Amino acid sequence: MNIINPATEEIIATIDEDTQETLHRKFEILQTGQIAWARQPLAERIKIILSFYHLLEDEIEYLAGVLTSEVGKPLNQSRNEINGARNRITWMLNNAEKYLSDEWMTIGEGLKEKITYEPLGVICNISAWNYPYLVGVNVFIPALLAGNAVMYKPSEFSTLTGIQIGKLLKQAGLPDQVFQTALGAKTTGEALLDMDFEGYFFTGSYQTGKYIYERVATKMVPCQLELGGKDPLYVADDVNDIEAVAASTADGAFYNNGQSCCAVERIYVHERIYDEYVNAFLKEVRSWKVGLPTEDGVYLGPLTRKNQIAILDQQVNEAIEKGAILQTGGKRSDGKGYYFEPTVLTDVTNEMRVMQEESFGPIIGIMKVKDDMEALKLMQDTQYGLTAAVYANEKERAERILNQINTGTGYWNCCDRVSAALPWSGRKHSGFGATLSHQGFRAFTKPKAWHMRE
Numbered sequence: 001m002n003i004i005n006p007a008t009e010e011i012i013a014t015i016d017e018d019t020q021e022t023l024h025r026k027f028e029i030l031q032t033g034q035i036a037w038a039r040q041p042l043a044e045r046i047k048i049i050l051s052f053y054h055l056l057e058d059e060i061e062y063l064a065g066v067l068t069s070e071v072g073k074p075l076n077q078s079r080n081e082i083n084g085a086r087n088r089i090t091w092m093l094n095n096a097e098k099y100l101s102d103e104w105m106t107i108g109e110g111l112k113e114k115i116t117y118e119p120l121g122v123i124c125n126i127s128a129w130n131y132p133y134l135v136g137v138n139v140f141i142p143a144l145l146a147g148n149a150v151m152y153k154p155s156e157f158s159t160l161t162g163i164q165i166g167k168l169l170k171q172a173g174l175p176d177q178v179f180q181t182a183l184g185a186k187t188t189g190e191a192l193l194d195m196d197f198e199g200y201f202f203t204g205s206y207q208t209g210k211y212i213y214e215r216v217a218t219k220m221v222p223c224q225l226e227l228g229g230k231d232p233l234y235v236a237d238d239v240n241d242i243e244a245v246a247a248s249t250a251d252g253a254f255y256n257n258g259q260s261c262c263a264v265e266r267i268y269v270h271e272r273i274y275d276e277y278v279n280a281f282l283k284e285v286r287s288w289k290v291g292l293p294t295e296d297g298v299y300l301g302p303l304t305r306k307n308q309i310a311i312l313d314q315q316v317n318e319a320i321e322k323g324a325i326l327q328t329g330g331k332r333s334d335g336k337g338y339y340f341e342p343t344v345l346t347d348v349t350n351e352m353r354v355m356q357e358e359s360f361g362p363i364i365g366i367m368k369v370k371d372d373m374e375a376l377k378l379m380q381d382t383q384y385g386l387t388a389a390v391y392a393n394e395k396e397r398a399e400r401i402l403n404q405i406n407t408g409t410g411y412w413n414c415c416d417r418v419s420a421a422l423p424w425s426g427r428k429h430s431g432f433g434a435t436l437s438h439q440g441f442r443a444f445t446k447p448k449a450w451h452m453r454e
Helices: 020-039 042-058 060-071 075-100 132-145 156-171 186-193 206-219 242-258 274-286 308-321 372-380 395-402 437-442
Strands: 002-004 011-014 103-108 111-119 122-126 149-153 179-181 200-203 223-226 231-235 264-270 298-300 325-328 343-346 363-369 387-391 409-412 445-453
Touching: 011 156, 020 111, 020 122, 020 149, 020 179, 020 186, 042 060, 042 075, 042 132, 042 156, 060 075, 060 132, 060 156, 075 132, 075 437, 122 132, 122 186, 132 149, 132 156, 132 200, 132 437, 149 156, 149 186, 156 179, 186 206, 200 206, 206 223, 231 242, 231 372, 242 264, 242 274, 242 298, 242 363, 242 387, 264 274, 264 372, 274 325, 274 343, 274 363, 308 325, 308 343, 308 363, 363 372, 372 395, 387 395, 395 409, 437 445
Parallel strands: 122 149, 122 200, 149 179, 200 223, 231 264, 231 387, 264 363, 343 363, 387 409
Antiparallel strands: 002 011, 103 111, 111 445, 325 343
């Protein structure tokens, strides 16, 4: 399997993919080690993960360089991702004992009742390429802390980073029998679905998530899906600083080249401030530096996947044919690399693909609305349900809108952010189950009820 630098289109590494034989061998290794790992005191498991946390800091420059070389995000954004992963690990380490320990529910005369949280066993983590550290630690860190063994399959587009994660975990003291890395693309993923894991945890697209869910359903084991979104944002007419809101929401749409499941994917703006907002938004977008992700000051590097360019082309062309106005960008950049110009479309409608289908690229549609009710109706018009955001001066106004939108996350005067203390979950085509928060620990456990009469 060739690893290609999306900024230069050069092959930077060639990796041997796992075969069915090597995958089964790795699976058997995990089966031999999981029970012993679960019997380790939680304090010992925490100690190893803490060592991994420090190694991420020690090696951050090298790790950021590897990440940038294979996914194309600017170096500073790669550093930000690794530091963000370390912040999440900190929260997990500080809260593992609280949420994985036995819970005494009733202590009465002659009767005691408690809940214990047992590990699922050997689980499969099929991860994503857009934030391999962040979406990775969301799964394998709480899974390991809970006493599970993990087969970790990084995306074929972030394989080198996945290899580094495995190396650092072993360097931190994690036994081989507890964590194995599965390397490869679709064939590797298919083989994993045929194996007898005791839980599947996938991050990626709706189409692939649906396929995985159908394939493993007969196993009767947990299958958790963190999928995509078509995340709406509404800017009300009472915002205090239109320029600041425009800059914040532009970043929410274009950070990491828009390759985020929680990126802002469609914007609705109250007609009273629409023109001023669009002008400020365009000023912000046009100020960004596009170029090699290793250069200082670059905000937008290349897309990670070459085939996404055709999808963006189709969305732009269809929108223009139906009456949208192209304000800036709109095409692939000249020269080497998978670059696509930051693109802003106005006069869009909700029937256009750019407002309905996940873009996962540097493209946004902005639509004028007459009031909150119209904005709400348009925001609800989607098969996805990951996040929704409202920028408004009045909290009650924002809450009134967000309470009526079927998403796992609501944002007031912010967007495109994740907190380790809060559950990260989707609805409808955005998936189900939760990572992060106390629910992110419990997702990797089987509760057992204890009734004890003296």
